[in-house]
Amino acid sequence: MIEALSTVLSRVRERAGPFRHLVSLFRLAWTASPSLATASMVLRLLRAILPVLGLFVGKLIIDGVVAQSRLPSLGDNPFVWFQSGRLDGLLVLLGLEFGLAIASTALGRASGLADSLLSERYSNLASVRLMDHAATLDLEQLESSAEQDRLDRARRQVTGRTALLSQLFAQAQDVLTVLSLAAGLVAYAPWLIALLCLALIPGFLGEKHFNAQSYRLDYFRTPERRQLDYLRYLGSSTETAKEIKLFGLSGFLAERFGRFADAMYAENSGLAVRRAAWGVLFAGLGSLAYYLAYFVIVWRTVSGHFSLGDLTFLAGSFLRLRGLLEGLLLGFSQIAGQVLYLADLFSFFELRPGIVSAPAALPVPRPLRTGFRFEDVGYRYAGSETWAVRHLDLTLASGEVLALVGQNGAGKTTIVKLLARLYDPTEGRILLDGVDLRDYDLAELRARIGVIFQDFVRFHFTAGENIGVGRIDALDDRDRIEAAASRSLADQLVGRLPMRYDQPLGRRFNNGVDLSGGEWQKIAIARAYMREADVLILDEPTAALDARAEYEVFERFRDLSHGRTAVLISHRFSTVRMADRIVVLGGGRVIESGSHAALVAAGGAYAELFDLQASGYR
Missing domain, CATH: 3.40.50.300 (P-loop containing nucleotide triphosphate hydrolases)
Structure with missing residues (x-):
């Protein structure tokens, strides 16, 4: 028994968990604009009480008309009626009803404007928060396909859930209206409210079920959706247009896009058809309850228990209450569905980086004294069985120009990312002036390093x-x-x-x-x-330059790097020979180190690669 109760409570907590993000949503909206959030709530509070006031004034008007119809007629001249004073009460009620109608329209426009402006302010603030938070995450996190899916879902919710704010305020307004209408109906026939609620519950449960199904489908389709976005970009981008035309890829891309899109459409359409079919059945139950209650109200009016004004008030209140309750239940189920999507945004905000400054971070030495030292450093990318670098021992002295060479995959760029602390070693450590790199202030460390990667932005x-x-x-x-x-x-x-x-x-x-x-x-x-910067790193910096431009750039680089620490990665040996020291990498570790002349004379891996490249110019 206790175990079963524990299971039930666990499921309740699991399902209610995403609703905590509504608090985060409102807090972010309030931060975006406290004045607009306050205005929206106040305007909707005023709108909430207008429907019951309007219905009650309508009841009084009808009862007044019936009462006048029972008195002797004053003829067809309206001036006689006005002068008699018998219409004074009705005129006041008509004026009041007109005023309520104008107020309802004005408040509706005003609250819609406030919601629209608040949604835009929220969207702008959420976008900034998303960019700021993404910038704090580790490079390894952003490179993970799973985290890219997570970021893509979060990015979609920044603008995709702005309507949820208006819906939440509208739901609160409708709740207040329901309470005011229900208070009026309770005095006449409280059982009508119970009947209406019972009839609408199946529709609410159905919508809740299909919202969960829709989110689950959308969640697991994130990789395919990113594929669609990528294919759409490939097929319509100026950056890819040349190769798309030359290789005749448009048909291939269109076919692949169609295959993904058709698969997603088949699942989405199947869910939509089932949802619509059940929706018709649930709507029929709601209509049956309404007309049953309407028949009872009419019968009690005919039998003399209600006046015509009561009939109008009860029929109008019940009709309005039915629509509001149906809207509230369906709206709640829709909000429950949207909350699942909202979790994609706020759970992303809860993601924390692993590479951060230590609590008592040290300032980076200025100037650098001894430089960097890699001690038995190993790094393995998440999900990979192979090591990018392993048992790496390497020094980079202060003021030294160091060149890294090696075949693709030798670990050159990984070393640069470790040096800039874009990654932390999986094993071993990196020292700067004898202190672990992780003990320094992260922002200051990166500010002291200038890096240009081959795939620069x-x-x-x-x-x-x-x-x-x-x-x-x-x-x-x-x-x-x-x-x-x-x-x-x-x-x-x-x-x-x-x-x-x-x-x-x-x-x-x-x-x-x-x-x-x-x-x-x-x-x-x-x-x-x-x-x-104190440390300048160029990763294949001249890959797109012609021979003359490359020579000019590196002549300038040699002059400008004087007295600074520099790392140069290049496949061109005409470039790396100007370095103070050349390190040859293979299998993620150092296999040779020395000057250009010394390495050529040694006849090892560097000499072999140099001869292969030089033979291309003979």
Whole structure:
């Protein structure tokens, strides 16, 4: 018995759990605009009592008309009726009913406006919160396909659930209206309310069931939905248009999109048909209860128990109450369904990063004294059986220019991400000036490191902003932006743009100018120089540059990296030979280390790779 009760309570807690997010929703909406939230609630409170007042005034008008009809007629001249004073009470009631109608319309418009503005403010704030929170998460979390699904669901709820705010306020308003109407009906026939509730409960349970089914279907279809979004992007993006045309991929993409879309449509349509069929049955039960009650009210009026005004009031109240109760029950089931989706957003906000600053984080030394040291470092990506790096021992001395070479998958980029603490080692540790990297302030550490990855972002901002985001607190410092552009040789291409540093880049927005791959790369390198960091890391920085541009960039890099710590990753040996030391990686560990001349003379892996590349130029 106790075990069964415990199971029931556990299920109740499980089902009620998502409703706690309604508090989070309201708290976020209140934060977005306390004045609009207050205005919406007050306006709806006023609207809630108008229906019962209107029905009661209508009852008084009908009873007044019936009473006048029983008195001797004063003829057809309206002025005689007005002068007699017999219409004074009716005129007051008609004026009051007109005023209630105007007030209802005005309050409806005002509350709709408040809800609309509040929803927009909420959506904007939730979007900012989503971006801010996503930025705090670990790179490994964001790279996980499961977490990408989670982020995609959260992103959809930022704008997809704004109507829920209005629905919640509307539900609260309807509850107050139901209570006021029920109070009037209880005085006449309390059993009618019980009958109506019993008739509407099956519909509520049915809607609740189908809402849960709909959410479950949508939840497990997230990977397929992301596939649809990706295929839609591939088939209609300027970035992919060239290869789509050259390889004739439009038919292939359309066929794959259709296959995913048809499968989702089949499941969605099946659920919709079942929902509609049961909905008709449940609506019929509600109608049966209403007309049974309506017959009783009519019969009691005919038998003399109710007046015509009572009949009008009761019929109108019961009809209105039926609609409100039906709407409340269905609305509650819809809210219960939406709450499941709302959990996608607020449970994402509850996700916490693993890579954070220590409680008593140390400041990063300035300047760096001894540099970095990897001690038996290993890192394995989540869900992977193989190690990206393992038993790695590596030093990067302060002021040294270090080049990392090796075949694809040797662990070069992983080392860079570990150095910038985008990842933490799975085993071993990384020291900076003899202190574990995890003991330093995370934000300060990353601020002291400038990294440009091969897959750098092409921001569709202005040229100046593309460079300035390398040091966001100096985004408006034009002198610093121009100096960074000069260091990367990007100033020459910016000088050719019609609007120079104010020129929007990319084709996504109006007046945008697209750049070649090499030109984008110079902008990205300028972004790294913008930081004026102690540690400068270039991961395949010249992959899209021609030979002359590559030579110029690295001549400049060698000059600018003097006195700084630098890491250079490149497959081009003409580039890496300018480094103080070259480290050759294989299987996630160091297999050779030394200068270009020493490694060539040793005749090992580096010499073999160098000869293979050099033979291509003979």
